[in-house]
Amino acid sequence: MTYDFDLFVIGGGSGGIATARRAAEYGAKVGLAEFNRLGGTCVNRGCVPKKLMVYASRFPDIFEESQGYGWSPVESHLNWEKMITAVNNEVDRLNGIYQRMLDNSQVQLFRNYACLVDPHTVEVGDTKVTADKILIAVGGHPLKPDIPGIEYTIVSDDMFHLREQPKRIVILGAGYIGVEFSCIMHGLGTEVTQIIRSDKILRGFDEDIRSTIQDAMQAHGIRILNNSQPTAIEKTPEGLKVYVKCDDGHGEIVVADAVGLAATGRIPNIDKLGLEKVGVEVTNGSIVVNEYSQTSQENIYAVGDCTNRINLTPVAINEGRAFADTMFGGKHRIMSHENVPSAVFSQPEAATVGLTEAQAKQQYGEDAIQIYRAKFRQMYYTLTGKDEKTLMKLVVEKATDRVLGAHMVGEHAAELIQGVAIAVKMGAKKSDFDATVGIHPTAGEEFVTMR
Template identity: 45%
Template sequence: MSNFDFDLFVIGAGSGGVRASRVAASHGARVAVAEEHRVGGTCVIRGCVPKKLLVYGAHFAEDLKDARHFGWDVPDCKFDWDRLRDNVLAEVTRLEGLYGQTLDNHQVTLFKTRATIVGPQKVRLADGQEISAERILIATGGWPFVPEFPGSEHAITSNEVFHLDTLPKRVVIAGGGYIANEFAGIFNEFGSKVTIVNRGDTILRGYDEQIRDRLLQISMTKGIEFRFNAPFESIEKKEDGSLTVHLGNCDPIDADIVLVAAGRVPNTKGLGLEDVGLELDKEGAIKVGETNQSSVPSIYAVGDVTNRIQLTPVAIREGQAFADSVFGGKPTVVDYANVPSAVFSHPPIGAVGMTEAEARNKLGTVRVYTSDFRAMKNVLAGRNERALYKMIVNEATDQVVGLHMIGPDAPEILQAAAVAVKAGLTKADFDATVALHPSMAEELVLLK
């Protein structure tokens, strides 16, 4: 029998922590998890799941209008924010229950409280109870970053946006990343006046330039306003509860809410990591090797808290690899090459592999193929909105090294295409595939 209370103690019951817990338990480990908020973590409780449900809800604004062009007599419809919000939150609660049930089914002990590390193999719960474990896994994820400036306390983050009492008429969103652009599309479709304020001059840094330029063009056509090179100076709260945002290099903007979407930082504060000599990087992320082991041999970390790739499926892969390696006798290392990603903007973006700029810098000579077209549905609906598909090919090998798409259902199409990029298939392989007609996806095998 072990001299420890548990073989594994996991701090954080998000996607990575839950996967690691149940897999380790299935390998016979005695596992405990501590979660101070709600089981499910960022993705399920206050991230990609409820956000995607809002995206679905927002799409009906255009779908109802388009339906008239397809013969449906659709009356003018009124949107009920309260109903959607409550339905989304109810679904989140249902999923939270399923995550808790998964832990229970695998005999994982759940402590619904905060835990901190007080030794290489010891944690302390909020009530003072100390628990020993042979290994500790930190899976506390990330947390929204809010820069400090006068009035910053009046802003909200993506954590609070799902709980708004009323739908705001005027929304100012700080940031240019995927969270900012996704919520800009959501609120714009719901009828809010949306302004994105970015301290830099680029949205969606890291995505292919042509794709992000197309989103900017479409977003502006839909009525979303942008302010670039405009750092926040202050937020002033008025007597009626409204806000005035004061910016550098442009005029003030009046708003009902200010949503700060300026990125996320590793959630490591107050965990006691420095006290046990655990090494962090300059952003507060836990430094780990390819086996997810930290500078303290008994402590591991997975997910956004390591700040490698901040994506839920990556955290799940890391949690699985950790459990299989440490408790399953199956050494596993996560491959971070060609990880697909999506932006659920309006329209959405899907991407995998290198951008054109990255490919030219790394490979030298590349071939670029594009298809710029209107989806059939948009043609009949009278919408001028155009999709753009882009393929990057290594000139020397004919290997497809990048795919980038913006248009209806782009993430759904990109997932299957990402398999081809991951497998190292060539442009000739795409060309040899018979098109599935009529579909938007067929453009991928018809690129000339």
């Protein structure tokens, strides 16, 4: 049978675009549907604008710390409008790049919503197209808790479009998005209160990472209400009143300047795809796929956040390229979801790869695991008068000496763990770390000197 396309991609985010371009490189005729801006969450509402705001938020500390090195005090004030405009101008620039990349790859772009009609047919606006293979890469969207007054809050996507800087903000949620925005807004000069349901932030991360970051955030002046949850939000002349209930029965009202940020998770964008019409299995709101990103319908595939495996942009890109390599390049490979590094761009920053201490003990047994840990003040802070701690940690299997996990909290944690992740991915042993000569003086040398 002849189809309009060899591959049709639904979703123009990082995963969808990477897949489309890779397939086109192999000579496939590719179409792609995207109703919104190209680049998806990462470029438009996530990684890129958020990291730019992280950079912006750190200048006040740099100004202050410079005095320990002999620089005179700096009086500087944030121009919120200028900062937000610059951030969004960069997003616009990247959107143009994505458009040119698709054009150069000869991928046909459809600017509309797409839904499945049958296993080989996609309806895009008023047009129907057919494809031999279909890839779903629609990502996810923020989830708001169901409480009275939640309509007065904004989600993380909206942070990049606030016309004015809030003087007071409430962050709902203990995940990495909530943690990062708490630190960003605090660094930019906003009074921050973060409300979390459990006793610690960053569930799923290593306990030492969770404790070290939370202690530092509180020491910096961020107020964290743990074991608490909002029960209602009321709009008043004084601002948004957030009614909070604590596990111990204590109640409290926190007033936000003009906004409460809901950062309580994301869910896949699959409601309007017509998956049920074509027999694509969905479990717990996510598309079910095998190791080749294949759904229950043999010619339909899915990658990225809509599959809810590991919701990271580089993972979606790798999943998509592995699919294209296998289906169109004759290079059969799968995306390994083991030892995927990740970072939290908080203040202090954190990064991790491999198993946490708890995961390793659960998987191998408590007596089979050796923990190496170092906590110290980096040289940079010795002249600043600040007691900022860096944490480095290795989780090692005793029997094989293999490093199962590496974790860090501190300056440039993400940059350092990116390199360490290569070693962990290759199955490096603790003795390999020990045999590596450190670069002195650096924080990174602690990874090869821990005993």
